[in-house]
Amino acid sequence: MNLNAANDSPPQVLIIDDDLQLAETLREKIFVLYGFSVVIVSTLKAASQLLEQNHQEFFVAFSELRLSDALNGEAVDLTLSYNIPTIVMTVPINQSLLEDLQDKNIADYVFKERDFYPDYVAGIAHRIFRNKQTKVVVVDESRSAMEYMCRLLKLQKYQVFEAPRTSEVKSILDLHPDVRIIIIDCFLGRPDALALTHYIRERYQKSQLVIIGVSRHGSHDLCAQFIKNGANDFLLKPFLPVEFLCRVNNAAEFLDQVHEIIDIGEHQNQLIGMAAHDIRGPISGNIGLMDLLLSRDADETKSKIYMEIIQKTNIEMLDLLNSLLDVSAVQSSTFDLNTSLQNFEEIVNDRINLYKPSAAKKNISIDSNLPEHNKVLMDPTRIKQVVDNLLTNAIKYSPSGSHIHVNIEKEALHLRLDVIDQGPGIPENEEHLLFGAFEKLSPQPTAGETSCGLGLAICKNIVDAHGGHIGYHQGTDQKGSCFFVHLPSTRLTDHDTAAAG
Known part of the structure; x- marks a missing residue:
């Protein structure tokens, strides 16, 4: 999920x-797990009123089959009429009605009685969203069979390529090396099908591309x-649409999980290497100072200075290690959000009051505009980390006598937090380095404060986990910095209220 562009909405x-x-x-499950609004x-x-004006905003719809004012599935027909992938939610029904629903080209259906129902629904939403970037090739000499499988895949928004002959697959792979799944009819000349499978597997590992065989015979x-x-x-024809899509979706999930594990491993190796580099120097310095202390060549005054330097360096290394562990936890499966509805302005106001004394020591003033009653589903501890980091950075890089x-601000679907300072700002050619771990930028703290280069990386990971967005732009008149955070706001059936009126 890419929500990182400045103008993106969840x-x-x-x-x-x-x-x-x-x-x-x-709603809560979908938001907490995947950040979707x-x-x-x-x-x-x-x-009807909502979709007439805003149908293009929705990438998927979950519709109850029978509503109080639509007992015959009219709500399902409505979302399908706007070409929105639609998942029908219903109590268990007979097979004949299920087949009628599938004939309408619904993307899927779910039964409400299952214990894992909320997680399953959230997973379907995430899968359909990810499918827009998932490329699938269907190989089948039967035009009707190939078109049938392609139609099912397109219902769940997969990018689909047709290959009626095995020779066309190689051309597709040359043009689209990021194909993730290939479905091959095994009876299109059995030797050809097996040879094609062998060729693909020589080119792609199983962790890179999934091959699913289908055959009527x-x-x-x-x-x-x-x-x-x-x-x-392997899947035998004829198959049920839901059986086919479950196999394909499971394959896509497998590939996503493999790539996520690889990405986490690579990132953690990078962090360990950077941390080792940043810790090696201070440790070497401390060893040198300890040698001087042990040699007894330093007088009492110098010894005290050396010990203060050692203590300060050790504290900085501990802060670096704690931040490193925080980054690793946020980006791994060990990171969980403990969410609840919170008044955002109360949290921000508390953090401002906490840091006002630190700002006052540098003769820096902080004022605020915090409208009330802004509910956000959040992990308060994690969001406090974000606010803390933005405020301490503003204080750290602002000159004496300046203002923060x-x-x-309440926007349509978000709450926006701005922290604006009068510091040096970020050079345009360095803005792309913001929010990366251990990135070193040219602006320097104004009172000799230290920085480990991990704070904004942690902030980005936390905000991303909440389905939000963090960004930067220059202050007014090209002076100072403005760091902003978008968090999805809680809206309780607004359109129902409007419709009732």
């Missing part, structure tokens, strides 16, 4: 359900031969 999910308690549970409506009338022997040649999975302004 991707939006639409829920149409008159069980508002369940809908709110789904969720709009809830409870009637067909409210959904399959056997246990064909399945075994296909997998021995490098396939990951803190502002909260």
